[in-house]
Each structure stands twice: as structure tokens, then as C-alpha cells.
Amino acid sequence: NAGVTQTPKFRILKIGQSMTLQCAQDMNHNYMYWYRQDPGMGLKLIYYSVGAGITDKGEVPNGYNVSRSTTEDFPLRLELAAPSQTSVYFCASSYGLAADTQYFGPGTRLTVL
């Protein structure tokens, strides 16, 4: 049982490049989330999904896209990377209820130069 896994751990992008951050969970959780954490700040929700085929915007969705074709995977796509997207990205999952614990992945540190 690996929990929530994220790849890559680190990445440097040039302005205008695109990339996909991968996230997978093996706990059969319905809900999955993408957060970003800027230096010295708390996490902010980018997108979330309540099940395969269903996604919705969070607090800071601009510049990102997501898809959820399976229960296990929830990739985050960055199009036309900008320096403002330099951050640490966390994927999380939960069974579904509001009180449920969110299980977090180890994070991806992304730098856009």
C-alpha cells in the first residue's frame, strides 16, 4: 500500500514550456485534490475531483488543467509555464466525507525560470 505517490519530485521548466505532474493513489479513494504551496504560505486548492470523470475548480485554477479518467490517477497539466507557477505541488486523496482525513503525497518542487 503506497498511499499517494507523485512524480517527479523535482522539475525545472523554462517559461512557456508545458508539463504534467502525475499523481496516483491506491486506497480506492473517491476524492482527489491538487494544492500548491508557495514559500512561507499554506496550501491553496487548485483543482479537485469527486470521482472518475468529474473535476472542479478550486481557489487558484488559472494556468492549470486536470483530468480524471480512472479512480487511481489524477494528473495536473501546466500549460505555458510562468514564473508565478514556481511552487511545491501536493496531491491528496480522501474517501469522500468532509471530515475524512486527506492523505498527501510527498510533493513536487517545480521551478519555472
Place this chain on the structure above:
Amino acid sequence: AQTVTQSQPEMSVQEAETVTLSCTYDTSESDYYLFWYKQPPSRQMILVIRQEAYKQQNATENRFSVNFQKAAKSFSLKISDSQLGDAAMYFCAYRRGNNDMRFGAGTRLTVKP
């Protein structure tokens, strides 16, 4: 919009002593959930404790307990018998429904031997 405020950017405690981390939040809702997450240098987000707003009894998890004051919209975390392994960033978070999780900016806790 709901906001979460942690007014103490840094706190320090002597090993075996007790420390309290503060958190206030702003909401017009009556039904919600509050969480404290710990983020050690590994960056992994770990749930410490959670509180349902409809419960008057303060949540407790071993050495961790909360003081939940609903009317004052205050949710402080008390760590008793502090250990070196408690050193980390601590984030207070608010959640309403099954999607919208809001985090505070965090408090960095240092434990002195």
C-alpha cells in the same frame, strides 16, 4: 470567502514543556470541520487532529488537544510534553462540505533540547 489566520509565524518550546499554537477563522457557516496538519522537513503533510464544529467537546489525540471556541471562531492546538520530533510547520485548516479546504499560513515550531 473563508479565511484562516495563524498569528504566530514562529514558536519555540522547551522539550517536555507545553506549547499552544493559535488559529482563528472566518466563516458564516455553522457546519464545518477544522484540522491541524503537521509538515516536517520531509514536506509530508500529516494530520494531527480534527474537530467537527457541531461537537462541543474538544478533540484530543494523545499529547495533542484543541481548544475550540465556536463563538469566537478560535481553534488552538496544545502540545503537551513536547518532543524533538514535534518540530515542524503546523497548519490550521478549515473545511466546509466535501471540497473547499482552506489553510492558514502556518506556524513554525522549534523544540529546544
